[in-house]
Amino acid sequence: MQKHTQLKKAVFPVAGLGTRFLPATKAQPKEMLPVVDKPLIQYAVEEAYSAGIRHMIFVTGRNKRAIEDHFDTAYELENELEVAKKLKLLEVLRSVQPKDLHFSYVRQARSLGLGHAVLCAEHLVGDEPFAVLLADDLMVGPPGGLSVLGQMAEQFNVLGESILAVQEVPAEQTQRYGIVAGETVRDGLIKVSAMVEKPAPEVAPSRMAVAGRYILTPGVFDQLRHQNKGAGGEIQLTDGIAGLMQHQGVYAFQYQGKRYDCGSKEGFLEATVELALNHHEVGGYFRNYLENLQIGWSGKERRVNKLTPVVYQD
Numbered sequence: 001m002q003k004h005t006q007l008k009k010a011v012f013p014v015a016g017l018g019t020r021f022l023p024a025t026k027a028q029p030k031e032m033l034p035v036v037d038k039p040l041i042q043y044a045v046e047e048a049y050s051a052g053i054r055h056m057i058f059v060t061g062r063n064k065r066a067i068e069d070h071f072d073t074a075y076e077l078e079n080e081l082e083v084a085k086k087l088k089l090l091e092v093l094r095s096v097q098p099k100d101l102h103f104s105y106v107r108q109a110r111s112l113g114l115g116h117a118v119l120c121a122e123h124l125v126g127d128e129p130f131a132v133l134l135a136d137d138l139m140v141g142p143p144g145g146l147s148v149l150g151q152m153a154e155q156f157n158v159l160g161e162s163i164l165a166v167q168e169v170p171a172e173q174t175q176r177y178g179i180v181a182g183e184t185v186r187d188g189l190i191k192v193s194a195m196v197e198k199p200a201p202e203v204a205p206s207r208m209a210v211a212g213r214y215i216l217t218p219g220v221f222d223q224l225r226h227q228n229k230g231a232g233g234e235i236q237l238t239d240g241i242a243g244l245m246q247h248q249g250v251y252a253f254q255y256q257g258k259r260y261d262c263g264s265k266e267g268f269l270e271a272t273v274e275l276a277l278n279h280h281e282v283g284g285y286f287r288n289y290l291e292n293l294q295i296g297w298s299g300k301e302r303r304v305n306k307l308t309p310v311v312y313q314d
């Protein structure tokens with residue numbers, strides 16, 4: 001087991017195009033889409049913060065400036081809120097950017113894959129362990145418990161080796177994920193011996209899928225630097241970790257909590273509904289609204305209001 005240091009840095013690959021949400025993402029990054037009242041990326045940054053991380057590194061691309069602006073000070077807005085004595089809102093605004101938080105940005109000039117995106121952050125990470133968070137996966141820890149990355153950081157403090165968040169998925173979904181297999185060390189922890197990116201169900205080594213949270217040792221950069229293209233013709237992070245596994249331990253950790261796949265419309269809607277139901281301000285209202293919505297649940301005869309949203313028409 002190698003000697004480990006405390007986790008200080010997190011990498012957020014945010015250069016992806018978000019085509020699944022067009023036209024909403026035509027002129028704004030998909031990571032800025034709000035779930036209730038916070039952009040997706042802020043949930044991920046807050047999760048990293050909760051795990052003790054204070055240096056956030058974004059791997060961005062063209063059309064992603066809104067992310068930098070979001071984590072920067074909005075002087076004009078702050079000033080207006082101050083003058084108008086809207087102190088609660090001012091507090092909300094400032095909470096995005098705690099004083100001990102630092103941000104760095106690096107561009108991924110070409111979409112060569114997730115592994116390539118992580119490699120773009122090498123000079124900012126340096127020779128220390130780091131976390132990777134994919135903001136598309138909105139992770140919620142158990143009530144009153146640690147965040148998912150917080151749970152992983154706790155494991156990392158003991159193991160000192162790379163850790164991937166995993167969850168079991170139905171066989172027909174293995175093609176969407178990195179899939180791992182290995183030996184169960186104890187309940188919820190697997191020492192990984194095989195790792196494949198997006199295998200078809202017939203060849204998948206298991207149904208244990210990697211969710212978008214990783215804690216990696218810097219050795220992964222050596223792997224990524226010398227790596228060939230993998231699944232989908234991209235430099236895959238999964239392949240880099242599979243290479244790392246030949247030299248160091250890699251663990252898969254079944255986290256407590258829930259993952260919302262906000263890279264898909266379905267997952268995004270689920271997150272919106274469930275987080276709205278739990279929201280301190282609108283939760284009560286929204287629960288009542290849903291209970292009165294006529295959508296035919298609980299076996300009773302109910303009907304949905306047929307809506308016709310406005311679209312361009314000749």
Ligand code: G1P
Binds near residue numbers: 263
């Ligand atoms: C990426 C990773 C995959 C992982 C998934 C989790 O895939 O390549 O290994 O299981 O994130 O969300 P993507 O969703 O970017 O295609």
